[in-house]
Amino acid sequence: MTTFADLGLSQKVLSAVTDAGYTVPTPIQAGAIPPALMRRDICGIAQTGTGKTASFVLPMLTLLEKGRARARMPRTLILEPTRELAAQVAENFEKYGKNHKLNIALLIGGVSFEEQDRKLERGADVLICTPGRLLDHCERGKLLMTGVEILVIDEADRMLDMGFIPDIERIAKLIPFTRQTLFFSATMPPEIQKLADRFLQNPERIEVAKPSSTALTVTQRLIASPTKDYEKRAILREIIREQTDLKNAIIFCNRKKDVADLFRSLERHGFSVGALHGDMDQRSRTNMLAGFKDNQITLLVASDVAARGLDIPDVSHVFNFDVPIHAEDYVHRIGRTGRAGRSGAAFTLVTKSDTKYLDAIEKMISKKIEWHNGDLSSLPAPAEGEKDERRGRGKGRDRDRRPAAKAAEPSHKADTANVQDSVESAEEVVATKVDSVKQERKADNRSNQGNRDKRHQSPNPANDDHRERRRNHYRDQDDGPTPIGFGDDIPAFMLIVANAKA
DNA sequence: AAAAAAC
Incomplete structure (x- = not known):
């Protein structure tokens, strides 16, 4: 030898x-x-x-x-x-x-x-x-x-x-x-x-022979998910909490903005979490990666900047918050786990609009990935006035399904799961309230002293670069109307205004 | 529909 x-x-x-x-x-x-x-x-x-x-x-x-x-x-x-x-x-x-x-x-x-x-x-x-x-x-x-x-x-x-x-x-x-x-x-x-x-x-x-495109030691599962981001975040949290053997995990998003949003959301929900994408200042990038590598951070939300080549041994789980647009990225992403013969798990959130990309992935790895909790047809039908209604016009199929699913909803998860759901949402309300106080303090600190170092250490993707910050600012404002509340993401400035009025 | 990389 x-x-x-x-x-x-x-x-x-x-x-x-x-x-x-x-x-x-x-x-x-x-x-x-x-x-x-x-x-x-x-x-x-x-x-x-x-x-x-x-x-x-x-x-x-x-x-x-x-x-x-x-x-x-x-x-x-x-x-x-x-x-x-x-x-x-x-x-x-x-x-x-x-x-x-x-x-x-x-x-x-x-x-x-x-x-x-x-x-x-x-x-x-x-x-x-x-x-x-x-x-x-x-x-x-x-x-x-x-x-x-x-x-x-x-x-x-x-x-x-x-x-x-x-x-x-x-x-x-x-x-x-x-x-x-x-x-x-x-x-x-x-x-x-x-x-x-x-x-x-x-x-x-x-x-050298390419390691069998996806390692056999990685358990892959698909999660049927509604399309709205806050719904996806709720499902992701559920799946994360479900894992008994989670040591650390990388959570991939397709867009930098979603990396930032998901990071803030998970942080708000009390997870040990970091973020990594290319618009963050280099110091944060380095700190985040280092923190994740030596287990100070459990979850790392990342763009595909982290998909290839990064040597982080022993990642127990990979979550795809988004189905990657290019099939080979899927292989790279889940290749972050199950390394060196260890076992790993990879979960991918799939929405109705992702089926095209999912097909391409399954074709590339030449196998079907199992659904974790029922496929897309097991999702509750979208509520009234959702975009699907427009599309489904004339087909009759949507119209047939909606009342049935609606009728089923109250009994859906009728037992303990239902109780857990309400506990969960109560928890969220508390978390959000506590957070609003924290947010306020943070905002105060920032406007009072404009502490430069603090901003550096902040995982917030806002850069040193002023133009970049301004762009993000406007981009955030452009997010479009959200008619019914903010989901679990109430912007800090709203809370400040509300408190000032009170 | 994205991301990455120089100031």
Whole structure:
């Protein structure tokens, strides 16, 4: 059997790997490390969770032992699609490079230039970057790329999705032709292959079997849900409370606004919860992720920024508050649980308008996902004046169903469940009242002292960026009329006005 | 119907 000791890595690297508790390399590591050490180009087709990161970090550390960095002339460069992934790769360098004295610089947006500049000035052995910030540094003349020996392009297919390829091309043009290039992608459609052909010279191609598209250790269930957000939130809370073995969970929403709304709602209901999406200031993003990783936060509400690549071991549950629009995102999302052979559970809220996307998902994973508590036909029919009425005109089907479902409603969950329901709503009223006091205080604090740090720590997605805040402000006001109450989301300002009047 | 990434 191949061990790390057989791959040609240096002693320093080997001892760090041993200290981290690893002896046997994963297939991508066994395949990529030897040719990488021989300065070959690599075309690695591997998904996250296959040990891909170490497959370039370890040989790079070994190769970097010869030579020294000069000011403003980095020796190696790694490109990542998101800030969190970049930070994660940096952590890997710290971990496996603990016996080295290398300068690692993390160049990502959303944080100040100062420290990054200092590190560049000192001479960086490894630059780990998101494309925008790297180009920014280049344009400011802080960076000479002529000394780069190794270029890593990670998550190439995702870079393509995100429209980063022109940036990548610009960056690659700045780096000498003689460089070594390590190229990784989860998939290799023709478009990515063409890209690889442009960037690579006679590459060693390593393809590892993609982990069976959805791990067998993940129990997947669908939850039939009404379409309104507050109804979905109520159902989600129910499902969360139902779980007896929930250690921690990521809750995915399709939109950033919904991440923010759901986060506030869960917080109000007393859950230990954090939020993560791309419009939050970087400090909150970092804090949230760290808090979740070391179990200070149980639930993390997130956009698809967290769907791929993030290494959070041991997530017990994934909840999809929304059915993802692209089927492959479903696979990535639920791949956050059931890792390393552990068991996991994935619940997806499905509304009537999601069936199209659900079909696509089931087709992609080539199996039907079981319903947890009855499928969509078990939902109570929408109340009078709902949009379905308009659509159902002339068909007669809706008209037939509504009275029946209505008649059934009082007896629906006639026994204990009914009692629980009223307890639940009473709880909510109390929670909302208590919260209104808290909200008021918070609002007071804010207007009185405008405490900057507080805002930073606030998980509220509002940014440092004033324009962004203003946009959010108007966006919130544009939400449209909500004729019958606010559900469980009474805006703080309403409560303040109400109290002032009283 | 989205999200991500520079200021």
